[in-house]
Amino acid sequence: MLVAAWAAPWLKFVLTIALAKGIAALGILLLLRAGQVSFGHALYVGLGAYTVAFLAPAMPELLLLLPLAALAAAALGLVVGLFVARYREIFFGMLNLALSMVFWSVLEKFYAITKGTDGIRVEVPRVAGAALQGETYEWTVFGIALALAFGFAAFARAYLASPMGQALAGIKTRETRLEFMGIGARRVLLAAYVLSALMAGCAGALIAMTTRHVTPLLAYWTASGELVFIAILGGAGGVLGPFLGAVTYELVRIYAAAIIADAWQAILGAVLLLVILFAPGGLWGMIAGLFRRRAAPATRGTMP
Amino acid sequence: MSALLEARGLRLAFGGVRAADGIDLEVLRGEFLAIIGPNGAGKTTFINMTTGYLRPHSGSIAYEGRTITGLSPRTIVRRGIARSFQLPQLFTEHTVMENAALAIAAREGMWSPLVPLLRPHWREEAMALLERFGLAALAEARADALNEGARKLADIAMAVALRPRLLLMDEPTSGVAASEKMGIVETLVRVLRDAQVTAVFVEHDMDVVERFADRVAVWSQGRIVALGPPAQVLVDPAVQREVIGIERHA
Numbered sequence: 001m002l003v004a005a006w007a008a009p010w011l012k013f014v015l016t017i018a019l020a021k022g023i024a025a026l027g028i029l030l031l032l033r034a035g036q037v038s039f040g041h042a043l044y045v046g047l048g049a050y051t052v053a054f055l056a057p058a059m060p061e062l063l064l065l066l067p068l069a070a071l072a073a074a075a076l077g078l079v080v081g082l083f084v085a086r087y088r089e090i091f092f093g094m095l096n097l098a099l100s101m102v103f104w105s106v107l108e109k110f111y112a113i114t115k116g117t118d119g120i121r122v123e124v125p126r127v128a129g130a131a132l133q134g135e136t137y138e139w140t141v142f143g144i145a146l147a148l149a150f151g152f153a154a155f156a157r158a159y160l161a162s163p164m165g166q167a168l169a170g171i172k173t174r175e176t177r178l179e180f181m182g183i184g185a186r187r188v189l190l191a192a193y194v195l196s197a198l199m200a201g202c203a204g205a206l207i208a209m210t211t212r213h214v215t216p217l218l219a220y221w222t223a224s225g226e227l228v229f230i231a232i233l234g235g236a237g238g239v240l241g242p243f244l245g246a247v248t249y250e251l252v253r254i255y256a257a258a259i260i261a262d263a264w265q266a267i268l269g270a271v272l273l274l275v276i277l278f279a280p281g282g283l284w285g286m287i288a289g290l291f292r293r294r295a296a297p298a299t300r301g302t303m304p
Numbered sequence: 305m306s307a308l309l310e311a312r313g314l315r316l317a318f319g320g321v322r323a324a325d326g327i328d329l330e331v332l333r334g335e336f337l338a339i340i341g342p343n344g345a346g347k348t349t350f351i352n353m354t355t356g357y358l359r360p361h362s363g364s365i366a367y368e369g370r371t372i373t374g375l376s377p378r379t380i381v382r383r384g385i386a387r388s389f390q391l392p393q394l395f396t397e398h399t400v401m402e403n404a405a406l407a408i409a410a411r412e413g414m415w416s417p418l419v420p421l422l423r424p425h426w427r428e429e430a431m432a433l434l435e436r437f438g439l440a441a442l443a444e445a446r447a448d449a450l451n452e453g454a455r456k457l458a459d460i461a462m463a464v465a466l467r468p469r470l471l472l473m474d475e476p477t478s479g480v481a482a483s484e485k486m487g488i489v490e491t492l493v494r495v496l497r498d499a500q501v502t503a504v505f506v507e508h509d510m511d512v513v514e515r516f517a518d519r520v521a522v523w524s525q526g527r528i529v530a531l532g533p534p535a536q537v538l539v540d541p542a543v544q545r546e547v548i549g550i551e552r553h554a
Contacts, residue, residue, distance in 0.1 A: 163414035177393040181410035182381040
């Protein structure tokens with residue numbers, strides 16, 4: 001990824017956005033483990049982005065803005081989560097969607113504060129006190145996005161193997177059993193939900209710092225759908241799936257838009273259809289499968 | 305022996321069906337109490353009320369002298385009452401080992417986001433538990449790949465992992481092949497005696513009841529119509545006609 005970004009400078013922008021969306025999709029993956037799909041996580045992406053946009057003039061420091069945006073999203077995630085973690089499946093999905101659309105309309109209608117659909121321009125923040133320009137700034141944000149992606153992926157991996165993560169999968173198969181063992185299923189889901197909101201907030205902050213312009217579109221329902229799309233495209237089986245999905249998504253989108261400007265969604269749709277039909281484990285599942293197949297003959301060879 | 309659980313005047317109706325019509329029952333510390341009776345007599349309803357899944361319309365349930373009526377299943381299990389299910393409730397996408405470890409985590413505290421579920425001492429405990437239940441060879445098998453007998457045992461093993469003082473088992477041997485049945489019950493009795501668990505179990509097989517129950521309670525239309533040692537209750541002509549007769553034909 002580093003090599004690609006270095007070889008083609010325009011790719012650096014695309015890859016930074018892809019890493020950010022991958023982080024948000026990783027949060028979606030946590031919820032998918034519990035069998036729950038949120039169609040409203042753009043709410044937290046939007047909140048993270050607008051937090052940066054609002055605070056940047058007063059506090060132009062990336063290393064403060066980023067955690068603040070993540071914390072703001074986590075705090076809202078806790079409040080919303082207390083409510084939505086009581087619901088499952090279609091109700092969970094739709095409630096998230098509804099709340100994100102409320103947030104979207106607030107961003108769009110309160111022009112005096114949010115500048116409506118015009119959006120807000122984000123000035124280049126300092127990084128650890130240093131005023132960075134152009135290329136250097138872009139590389140720095142890219143590096144931070146990459147580091148965060150690795151950090152969150154490692155964390156999510158450990159989390160999913162922990163009792164909290166394993167209980168998440170238990171919500172999907174036998175939620176009542178959890179209760180009869182004394183585990184609060186809602187609390188298990190709430191913890192994952194807050195975590196997913198935090199990741200989405202982080203993603204929003206990275207997007208705001210990369211595109212340097214935030215609009216309500218970030219919180220629109222299609223943006224939420226995009227995150228679910230990425231999570232499924234990449235595959236819910238492993239924590240690298242969302243990143244693979246995000247990079248593929250962004251690249252397909254760019255090339256598809258270049259080839260047929262008006263029909264790029266159709267191409268994306270066809271790609272997702274192919275993945276669902278022929279690789280239900282997503283791109284990551286496909287690759288992991290290839291590795292297993294290659295490893296299998298080798299182990300057979302070493303047997304006496 | 306003193307009473308561990310005391311139910312008084314439990315009533316609950318579903319529509320017109322009286323699933324509990326004035327249930328009074330004491331479960332004595334350390335005993336194995338069998339519940340028998342025809343389908344629809346309210347046996348499972350009693351378990352559901354005791355574990356907090358259903359709330360009686362009236363009456364009360366006390367456990368170790370404190371009332372537990374109306375508490376949530378989660379609170380009740382934390383007080384020391386666990387249950388197993390007629391249809392085993394396993395986490396089907398997990399292995400048997402992971403199922404057992406999740407129950408251990410439920411008991412020991414599971415809010416550690418970075419330490420793996422299968423940490424060494426939980427893995428050891430889970431393995432020891434599965435060994436006692438004769439499930440060690442299936443530890444790495446996915447729960448949905450087990451046969452009915454193993455599923456039943458795994459389901460009960462998860463309840464035992466919670467270290468309850470009272471265990472309620474809903475038909476621990478139903479759906480199990482006849483050839484496996486006695487072996488399973490023997491395993492259960494040995495494990496539960498070792499762990500000093502008081503047990504209440506719904507059972508349709510009179511041979512099992514006769515051999516393993518200290519007392520038997522006969523349910524019929526939401527009431528307890530007979531209660532006492534199996535040798536005494538099972539020979540009662542009214543019980544034989546009303547309950548066992550139906551069982552034998554079923």
